[in-house]
Amino acid sequence: MSGIFKAYDIRGVHGSEMDESDARRIGRAFVEVLAGLRSKAPKDLRIGLGRDMRLTAPAMAEAVRDGMVEQGAEVLDAGMVGTEMLYFLVGDHGLDGGAMVTASHNPKAYTGIKLVREGALALSGEAGIGEIAKMIDRGIPDSTGAGSHSAVDVYPAYRDKVIGFVDPSRIGPLKVVVDGGNGMAGPMVGPILRDLELELTELYFEPDGEFPDHEPNPLLEENRRLISETVRETGADLGIAWDGDADRCFFIDETGAFCDGDFICALLARSLLESAPGARVLFDPRSSRAVPETVDAAGGSTALSRVGHAFFKKRMREEGAVFGGEVSGHYYFRDFYCADSGAIPALLILEMVSTQGNSLGEMMNEFRSRYFISGEINSSVPEPVETIGEVRSRFSDGEITELDGLSVDYPDWHFNLRPSNTEPLLRLNLESLVSLEDMQLRRDAILRMIRDE
Numbered sequence: 001m002s003g004i005f006k007a008y009d010i011r012g013v014h015g016s017e018m019d020e021s022d023a024r025r026i027g028r029a030f031v032e033v034l035a036g037l038r039s040k041a042p043k044d045l046r047i048g049l050g051r052d053m054r055l056t057a058p059a060m061a062e063a064v065r066d067g068m069v070e071q072g073a074e075v076l077d078a079g080m081v082g083t084e085m086l087y088f089l090v091g092d093h094g095l096d097g098g099a100m101v102t103a104s105h106n107p108k109a110y111t112g113i114k115l116v117r118e119g120a121l122a123l124s125g126e127a128g129i130g131e132i133a134k135m136i137d138r139g140i141p142d143s144t145g146a147g148s149h150s151a152v153d154v155y156p157a158y159r160d161k162v163i164g165f166v167d168p169s170r171i172g173p174l175k176v177v178v179d180g181g182n183g184m185a186g187p188m189v190g191p192i193l194r195d196l197e198l199e200l201t202e203l204y205f206e207p208d209g210e211f212p213d214h215e216p217n218p219l220l221e222e223n224r225r226l227i228s229e230t231v232r233e234t235g236a237d238l239g240i241a242w243d244g245d246a247d248r249c250f251f252i253d254e255t256g257a258f259c260d261g262d263f264i265c266a267l268l269a270r271s272l273l274e275s276a277p278g279a280r281v282l283f284d285p286r287s288s289r290a291v292p293e294t295v296d297a298a299g300g301s302t303a304l305s306r307v308g309h310a311f312f313k314k315r316m317r318e319e320g321a322v323f324g325g326e327v328s329g330h331y332y333f334r335d336f337y338c339a340d341s342g343a344i345p346a347l348l349i350l351e352m353v354s355t356q357g358n359s360l361g362e363m364m365n366e367f368r369s370r371y372f373i374s375g376e377i378n379s380s381v382p383e384p385v386e387t388i389g390e391v392r393s394r395f396s397d398g399e400i401t402e403l404d405g406l407s408v409d410y411p412d413w414h415f416n417l418r419p420s421n422t423e424p425l426l427r428l429n430l431e432s433l434v435s436l437e438d439m440q441l442r443r444d445a446i447l448r449m450i451r452d453e
Contacts, residue, residue, distance in 0.1 A: 027067025
């Protein structure tokens with residue numbers, strides 16, 4: 001069971017790696033760990049609960065709920081919701097914490113749980129999740145009395161919150177292709193988009209845990225092939241795709257080209273700095289220099305955060321940042337409890353395209369013409385730590401930081417090399433400010449070194 005406790009959440013294959021009995025124990029242990037974090041008795045805790053559309057999610061969520069109630073907590077059950085709706089429930093209701101039963105973008109065999117404390121601040125392997133694993137191993141304290149549970153409808157207040165980030169009257173008219181990946185985007189974002197002046201082409205907007213069409217992971221090219229083709233065929237202004245639990249969104253420009261997360265982050269940061277001049281923006285070590293340079297030009301300041309929602313949310317609070325973005329499509333907002341959202345970026349980009357006089361592709365070309373990025377490239381290596389050490393020695397003349405893996409900076413190019421949290425993989429992100437050809441040459445040279453070719 002220990003293998004299911006990850007850096008940012010709890011996740012594994014249903015049945016063989018985690019099941020309902022595990023979920024119940026996790027629910028019980030979560031209450032005890034949360035009680036310690038909040039300096040409260042378990043019976044005084046109020047905890048939110050949500051689940052996604054996976055086939056196993058109803059039973060898994062019921063088991064988590066029963067475990068939390070057994071341990072004495074009051075549980076507010078939001079039912080089937082997007083992950084950010086659970087975060088909103090915790091923040092808006094002033095709850096002590098929350099549990100979201102989801103495996104995000106993973107294939108249908110997976111299940112999982114994302115855990116947060118007050119203010120939707122995520123637990124991580126270093127703070128909270130590890131304690132839950134240890135408590136389950138050594139034995140969970142006996143309950144001092146049963147708690148309770150009740151259903152709660154979070155959607156109306158959530159809808160008002162996210163639509164408040166834009167002026168709806170300024171959005172449209174636009175033709176937009178949207179792909180929900182049979183996940184939670186359809187019920188979460190669909191009703192909001194249908195009220196705007198948009199001509200929507202909806203793909204896979206009905207939740208279906210079988211994922212009959214494609215896995216809910218738009219970072220993989222094969223999973224966004226249809227939306228790209230549909231944008232071109234329909235002459236749409238843009239396309240938007242979401243992952244399974246809809247806390248990440250991805251954009252396709254009017255030519256059908258994928259918009260890299262770094263460049264979307266730069267656009268969003270510049271937009272938010274208009275109403276928060278001089279504010280701080282967070283980005284991750286894999287990011288293009290487009291992000292800090294755009295923020296600097298807009299009068300803001302930047303800081304780095306480790307990759308992962310648990311680390312970003314904590315650092316957002318520490319830095320008082322207005323916004324944070326990861327290349328993986330996680331975008332965090334100070335005014336949304338520093339949580340990540342898949343709805344807010346979609347609305348902000350729609351407002352930009354509607355009002356700024358440039359297409360999304362033209363906005364992207366500002367960055368594509370100056371910043372030449374490799375995207376994330378995975379390499380299977382037997383000894384990731386040893387390999388990173390060899391690369392570090394080879395590039396010791398660069399400016400080295402080790403916030404998250406190895407980052408090496410030179411004046412006109414840089415790269416980040418970081419190990420996977422779950423597999424013997426190294427992930428390379430490299431950028432050149434010289435040319436596409438320069439990026440490709442440097443990328444290939446490092447890949448040969450990593451792969452011992």
